Amino acid sequence: MAYIIAEPCIGTKDSACVDVCPVDCIHPAKGRNYDDGRPTYDEVPLLYIDPTECIDCGACVPVCPVTAIFAQEDLPEKWHAYIEINKNYVDSGKFQPDKYQKPGS
Amino acid sequence: MSTLREIIHENVREGELYEKLDRNWVRCFACGHCCKIPDGQPGVCKVRYNQGGTLFVPWGYVGGVQCDPVEKKPFFHAHPGALAYSFGMLGCDLHCAYCQNWVTSQALRDPAAAVGPMRVTPAELVLDAIRQGGRVIVSTYNEPLITSEWAVVVFKEARAAGLVTGFVSNGNGTPQVLEYLRPWVDLYKVDLKSFDDRHYRQLGGRLQPILDTIRRLHEMGFWLEIVTLVIPGFNDSDDELTRLAWFLAGVSPDIPWHVTAFHKDYKMTDPENTSPETLIRAAEIGKKAGLRYVYAGNLPGQVGDLENTRCSNCKTLLIERFGYLIRGYHLTANGCCPSCGSSIPGKWASAFQGQVTAHPFVPRTRSRSDLLVLNS
Numbered sequence: 185m186a187y188i189i190a191e192p193c194i195g196t197k198d199s200a201c202v203d204v205c206p207v208d209c210i211h212p213a214k215g216r217n218y219d220d221g222r223p224t225y226d227e228v229p230l231l232y233i234d235p236t237e238c239i240d241c242g243a244c245v246p247v248c249p250v251t252a253i254f255a256q257e258d259l260p261e262k263w264h265a266y267i268e269i270n271k272n273y274v275d276s277g278k279f280q281p282d283k284y285q286k287p288g289s
Numbered sequence: 290m291s292t293l294r295e296i297i298h299e300n301v302r303e304g305e306l307y308e309k310l311d312r313n314w315v316r317c318f319a320c321g322h323c324c325k326i327p328d329g330q331p332g333v334c335k336v337r338y339n340q341g342g343t344l345f346v347p348w349g350y351v352g353g354v355q356c357d358p359v360e361k362k363p364f365f366h367a368h369p370g371a372l373a374y375s376f377g378m379l380g381c382d383l384h385c386a387y388c389q390n391w392v393t394s395q396a397l398r399d400p401a402a403a404v405g406p407m408r409v410t411p412a413e414l415v416l417d418a419i420r421q422g423g424r425v426i427v428s429t430y431n432e433p434l435i436t437s438e439w440a441v442v443v444f445k446e447a448r449a450a451g452l453v454t455g456f457v458s459n460g461n462g463t464p465q466v467l468e469y470l471r472p473w474v475d476l477y478k479v480d481l482k483s484f485d486d487r488h489y490r491q492l493g494g495r496l497q498p499i500l501d502t503i504r505r506l507h508e509m510g511f512w513l514e515i516v517t518l519v520i521p522g523f524n525d526s527d528d529e530l531t532r533l534a535w536f537l538a539g540v541s542p543d544i545p546w547h548v549t550a551f552h553k554d555y556k557m558t559d560p561e562n563t564s565p566e567t568l569i570r571a572a573e574i575g576k577k578a579g580l581r582y583v584y585a586g587n588l589p590g591q592v593g594d595l596e597n598t599r600c601s602n603c604k605t606l607l608i609e610r611f612g613y614l615i616r617g618y619h620l621t622a623n624g625c626c627p628s629c630g631s632s633i634p635g636k637w638a639s640a641f642q643g644q645v646t647a648h649p650f651v652p653r654t655r656s657r658s659d660l661l662v663l664n665s
Contacts, residue, residue, distance in 0.1 A: 204324070206323065207322075238490070240490075246330055247330060
């Protein structure tokens with residue numbers, strides 16, 4: 185299980201979740217350049233949780249101003265596609281360019 | 290009746306293990322998560338919380354108190370036979386699916402885990418410990434690191450009364466919390482649950498801070514013992530146990546390593562209970578890695594010689610055990626082997642003072658009503 189960032193994040197990208205995450209598993213962070221070619225904060229529509237790094241602590245949930253983050257078991261059915269969308273951005277901290285797609289594209 | 294969260298929030302004071310950041314955020318150093326906490330939110334443990342830029346931490350209560358043999362913690366190289374007065378608060382920084390203390394550790398996460406905290410002062414706790422015949426006092430049941438400020442004030446009082454102090458912990462520490470504890474904590478047990486970072490993430494933590502803490506505890510001179518609960522299919526592969534044992538032996542071959550048997554608990558009910566054969570295999574791996582004192586626990590009478598302490602030099606039987614019961618004690622007054630004179634690592638009393646009772650190790654029955662039950 186991991187936590188999932190869903191549709192309400194699109195266009196918001198508040199980043200409080202990135203600040204509180206104790207294991208730095210939410211990407212891309214504001215102002216951070218990654219050396220594996222992944223898009224930066226300004227180039228993504230929403231933030232992503234790396235499911236293999238996430239420790240399920242839930243610290244990100246209450247700080248999200250638009251209630252975009254859910255434990256997988258609490259994720260509303262209509263946003264289930266976001267499970268793959270989160271996973272396909274980074275897996276084990278590694279960017280997956282062949283799997284990364286912007287939602288709706 | 291007040292909710293558990295309200296009760297918790299009434300029994301706090303400002304913490305010492307944190308720094309203030311801008312925008313009224315704080316960073317907590319009590320555990321390896323080092324949570325950065327915004328105003329109005331708790332840390333991952335849910336019991337340390339930021340209000341107006343001040344970190345409030347648990348204070349002035351216990352979630353559970355019990356007198357146990359020190360062997361149950363388990364400490365095998367520290368005051369054998371002593372009663373360990375054990376107290377805990379509420380909450381944990383991990384969320385292990387097989388927790389055996391989930392009623393207290395997960396009290397703020399899981400509505401099924403409700404216990405009533407009791408308000409106490411450090412002096413009352415220490416008096417109670419002495420009244421019950423405790424020679425050791427330990428912070429256990431929930432994760433003691435997240436309630437370190439309270440443990441230290443209790444231990445200051447306990448030291449003054451001549452008690453030995455200890456932590457029974459998951460080892461997810463920080464340099465700051467270990468410095469804070471060092472003057473007041475004698476014994477430290479770390480539950481090293483796995484040697485695989487992915488497994489640790491399933492339990493809600495990371496492997497690295499725990500390995501760093503184990504190294505530091507040894508370097509700083511805490512009396513350290515390690516426990517690994519061996520869970521079939523989770524952490525019992527030869528490869529994982531070998532890497533874990535090599536790590537420990539690299540820190541010091543004198544660290545006692547307890548491999549203990551899993552029983553189905555809380556949310557982890559799929560794996561089979563650990564067999565004696567699996568425990569014996571794990572113990573053999575530990576010995577092969579160079580560890581001198583390896584013990585198999587939770588299966589009294591089923592693991593051969595693996596409950597006993599033998600001299601690592603001449604193999605003389607030094608302490609004979611059955612479960613938590615001491616059946617024979619042959620160390621010299623200064624903690625040496627009577628045959629070859631080798632010094633045995635540990636914190637030994639000058640003489641074995643006997644155990645208060647053999648079974649069920651409860652010296653005196655008493656009601657919990659000595660301590661005020663808060664939510665009655």
